Amino acid sequence: MIEVSGLRKAFGEHTVLDGINLTVPHGTVFSLLGANGAGKTTTVKILSTLLGANAGEARVAGHDLARDPDAVRAAIGVTGQFSAVDNLLTGAENLTLMADLHHLPRAQGRRRAADLLDQFDLADTGKKPVSTYSGGMRRRLDLAMTLVGSPQLIFLDEPTTGLDPRSRRNMWQIIRDLVSGGVTIFLTTQYLEEADELADRIAVLDQGRIVAEGTPDELKRRIPGGHVRLRFAEPQSLDAAMAVLGQASRETDTLALRVPSDGSLRALKDLIGHLDDRAIEVDELSVHTPDLDDVFLALTTVSSKAR
Incomplete structure (x- = not known):
């Protein structure tokens, strides 16, 4: 689903990504770990066409990132660190707005919004303003909005930041259900328990370089003390x-x-x-x-x- 070779990005003389290589198989959860400022969000922005790279090649959902960015955008969804919902609208209105932006026919868009409210356990509150939602509800709605366009690949950037333990575990189950349905997840997180729980493979990013990659168990076995x-x-x-x-x-x-x-x-x-x-x-x-x-x-x- 993602193939990256020699990806580089610098801001002036400051190198953020220094030739990273990544391969993400279809229908899996791939987690990118790194300290604050390690380059995780920059990686997501480049792969989701929001930022240009200085060098390297990347294919996302089978499309060349540089030559066919529109096809990449059509295949992906992005849920950023901060909720993108509109507090003045209801949950249903947020979803129908996304359906309109995806140019879905009106009736199809309304059906899609209703189905997603059911899927994310928001049907009872779909007609209430988002300003009345809890943090967990807002995050579920945010992810539901990402799914309006039925993406093959979803970038989740710190998806459970600020959520209580129950809401976090509910979000984990939603992610598992998406993957079981064939969606690929590219996850960045600072919660190491979250990566351990969800990821099929993990890459560790440090100072712009991938310093280790493998399954959670493979990475643990690399460290002495077992x-x-x-x-x-x-x-x-x-x-x-x-x-x-x-x-x-x-x-x-x-x-x-x-x-x-x-x-x-x-x-x-x-x-x-x-x-x-x-x-x-x-x-x-x-x-x-x-x-x-x-x-x-x-x-x-x-x-x-x-x-």
């Missing part, structure tokens, strides 16, 4: 396991061992096999891997100069 914690019912079992495993760290008070591990299935099978071969009974096993917070802190600089 381990398997084994707890035993008897000191004798602890001693026997310590003799077998060697590199483990001992927690005598709790009859436990911490064994360095990347948490992969192969590593777990090898570990359990060593214990089974010597008939060592384990009372409890738990896997501890670095989270995306650890990945983010390890791969990004303290302060990014990009914007």
Whole structure:
């Protein structure tokens, strides 16, 4: 759905994007992570035709970004960091306005607005002014407005900023439903839990460069500190396991061992096999891997100069 090669952008002498490469498959959630000012929003603006690049090539929904921007715009939707709804209009009026802007026939536009109000659980409040909506309702309406034109690809720039935990999780479910229906999502977020929960693949952007890319689990395994914690019912079992495993760290008070591990299935099978071969009974096993917070802190600089 997105193919980017060598994308560059500078403002004067300040380089914001320094030759980034990205590939986003159809029907997936791709998340771009980075510190404030790392270049995430600039990337979204370029790929959504709102800003020109200085160099590089990009294809969005099969269309060349530079040669056919109109076709790109027809295939995408953009939900920015800040809600684009009109407070003076009702929810239904906001949606019908978008339908008019997409040049949908009047009857079709009204049906589309009604369907989206139902889909986003806003039917009961569709005739109320948006000024009376909660933050979560406004964000749902904002995304519904993006869907009026039935985009193949949606850019979501910080979609849950300012939402309470329940509203955030409701938005996550809406995103999952969109992807299951074949829509591709390009997500930028500062909530690492959100990226972990939603993204099929993640790219980490730092000072204008992609410094890492992979699935959430692949990125976590790149960071040292993962381990398997084994707890035993008897000191004798602890001693026997310590003799077998060697590199483990001992927690005598709790009859436990911490064994360095990347948490992969192969590593777990090898570990359990060593214990089974010597008939060592384990009372409890738990896997501890670095989270995306650890990945983010390890791969990004303290302060990014990009914007």
